[in-house]
Amino acid sequence: MRTAQIVIAVTIGAALNATLAAAAPQTRDIDGVVRDPLRPTGVVGVILFIASDCPVSNGYAPEIQRICDDVRKQGGSCTLVYEDSSIAPAAVRAHRDDYRYRDIPAIIDHGHAIARRAKATITPQAVVVTPAGVIKYRGRIDDRYVALGQQRRVVTSHDLRDAIDAVIAGKPVPRAETEAVGCFIPFVDMLETHL
Secondary structure (H helix, E strand, O other), rough: OOHHHHHHHHHHHHHHHHHHHHHHOEEEEEEEEEOOOOOOOOEEEEEEOOOOHHHHHOHHHHHHHHHHHHEEEEOEEEEEEEEOOOOOOOHHHHHHHHOOOOOOOOOOOHHHHHHHHOOOEEEEEEEEOOOOEEEEEEEEOOOEEEOOOOOOOOOOOOHHHHHHHHHHHHHOOOEOOOOOEEOOOOOOHHHOOOO
């Protein structure tokens, strides 16, 4: 009986993951290009959930740029997903320029639809996706932040880079989920369910 329950649970889990990937929302980025960040092109897709007014997100801008440059060189793609509740495309363009997000497509996640599908809750938070739409990693960029306002002097764990390297190499991701530190994405319905 227990084996049957495990098989059913695995089957249901696989079906849900496949359904989420198949039903991933397509949206236009701020330049008008239709994108589906949960169905990336290339060998790997990296989705970076950020907010223009989150100091932790903004502090990671140089590292995000370096990671996305490296991902592109390896045949993958990066997408910035802005979780600001009312940001305009012009403000996103200005933010991209201010923080030197060169050549990284940006999407405004109206209604947090992409964050919900990827189960992102914090900015900055990274999600690594295969071309088939399977999420292989969700979490922090690295372990720079111990908690809000508490930073390490030296980063000791490069979780996002490790996940990207594993997916590109066709290997299991060492840590498929880590806890991100930053600013909460303001899901109204999530707040209501936790009260």
